[in-house]
Amino acid sequence: MSHQAQFTALVQWLQGAITPQERFTLSYNAEASDFIRFNHAKVRQAGHVQQASVDFKLIDDGRHANLNLTLSGDGDVDRQRLSEALHQLRETLTLLPEDPYLLLNEDDWQSSNVQDQPLPDSAHVVGQIARLGEGLDLVGIYAAGQLYRGFASSNGALGWHQANSFNFDWSLFHENGQAVKANYAGHAWSDEAFARRFNLAREQLAFLGHPSHTLAPGQYRAYLAPAALEEIIGMLCWGGFSAQSLADKTSPLQRLYSGDLALNPLVSLDEQVSGSLSPAFSGEGYRRSDLSLVVDGAARDQLVGSRSAAEYGLTANGAGWGESPSALSMKGGSLALDEVLQKLGTGLYISNLWYLNFSDRSAGRMTGMTRFATFWVEDGKIKAPVSTMRFDDSVYSLLGSALEELTTERELILSASTYSQRDTSSNCLPGALIGRLTLTL
Incomplete structure (x- = not known):
C-alpha cells in the first residue's frame, strides 16, 4: 500500500x-x-x-x-x-x-x-x-x-x-x-x-597548510559565503518574522517592522513555499502560500500561526511552530562568483560561521565565531588562513549600510537535521560582500 x-x-x-x-x-x-x-x-x-x-x-x-x-x-x-x-x-x-x-x-x-x-x-x-x-x-x-x-x-x-x-x-x-x-x-x-x-x-x-595570518580586533571588509550568511539569516529566523514575537516586542527585527530602521535595498526575503521541500499546508490545517517578508530592505509580511491569529486578531497564513520560515529564499544580486575575490580586494573570505547568539536582541545585534576555511585576502588573492575570531555586529549594518553586493548565483542549503525524521526546511541564499565586519577578539 x-x-x-x-x-x-x-x-x-x-x-x-x-x-x-x-x-x-x-x-x-x-x-x-x-x-x-x-x-x-x-x-x-x-x-x-x-x-x-x-x-x-x-x-x-x-x-x-x-x-x-x-x-x-x-x-x-x-x-x-x-x-x-x-x-x-x-x-x-x-x-x-x-x-x-x-x-x-x-x-x-x-x-x-x-x-x-x-x-x-x-x-x-x-x-x-x-x-x-x-x-x-x-x-x-x-x-x-x-x-x-x-x-x-x-x-x-x-x-x-x-x-x-x-x-x-x-x-x-x-x-x-x-x-x-x-x-x-x-x-x-x-x-x-x-x-x-x-x-x-x-x-x-x-x-590551510599556509602559516596563519593574525588579525587585531577591528573592522574589515569581508565576503560571507552562502553557508556563512545562512547562520546570520538563521538567527533572524528566531522570532524575527514571527507575529507572536512582533506583538510582544521580542523580535530581533522589531525596528525593521516598526519602520524605524531599514535594511539595504538589495535585501529581499521570501517564504518561497512553491517548488520547495516544504508542504503547502501546515500541521494546524492552514494552507500556505508564498510570502514577501522583506522587499527592497523594508518589512512586509509576517508569519502568523493560528494561536497568534486568535490572540491578536490576525489572519493565519500557515506558519508552523515558532513561526519561523521553512523555505526562505533571498534574492540574488549582480556579483559574479568569479569576481568575488577581486571585488573583496583586501579583507576576509569567510566560508562558515558558528556559535551565533544575540548580543543585543532588540537591536538586531549578534555575535559568533568564524569557522573552518576563513582566509585573509590581499589584492584579490588568498594569502593565508585566519585563526578563529569573534565578530559582534548588527544586522542593520551587515545587511544594511555595510552591504555592498550580493552574488548572482545562489546556493540551496537544505536542513541537515535528522532528529526523529529528515527535516523539510531549506534556505536559498547568495553570498554577501560586506564593507565592514566588526571583529572583537
Missing part, C-alpha cells in the same frame, strides 16, 4: 469513528531515506530508513489533546492503534479546560503536490565521492530519499505532499587539524555541479 493510500484509509476510518460533536485533525509524516556515512572518503556505515507516523488531535467543545503514533504499515494494526488513541484522547479531554486561543480552519480545502524527480542512484553517488575524495581525509554524511507529508481534518480538508531530495554534508581535513566544510544538496544530482563544489573545497584545503 502506498503512503498516500495508507493515510487516506486512516482518515476514512476516523471520519466514521468520531461522534457528531467531535472534530479531529490528522497529520502524516513519512520518509524512505538512505544514509551513508564517510570517513577518509570511504563508506563506513550505510543504512536505509522507512518510517511513518501520524499526529492525531481530537477536539471537543473548545478542548483539545493530541497523540503521536508510529505506524506499522499494516492497515489493521494501524487502525487498532488509532482506535486506542481515540479512546485515550476522549478520556484526556474530560480533564482539560477550554483553550481560548484554539482557532481551527473551517475550510474544506484540497491540496496535492508530488515532486517525483528521480533521485540519484546511491551507488553512483558513492562512486563520485570516492573518486573525487581519493587520498583526502573526507568525513561526511549523505542523506537522500522521499519525504511525505499529509493533513486531513473532520471538516473535509485534505492535503498531500511528496518531495525527493539529497543532501551531502562533508568536510575535508588538513593534516594540521584545520578543515573545509562544504555541502551539496538539491532535487537533481549533477556530476558537474558536484565536481565544481568539491574542487572549490579542495582548493581551499590547500591554503
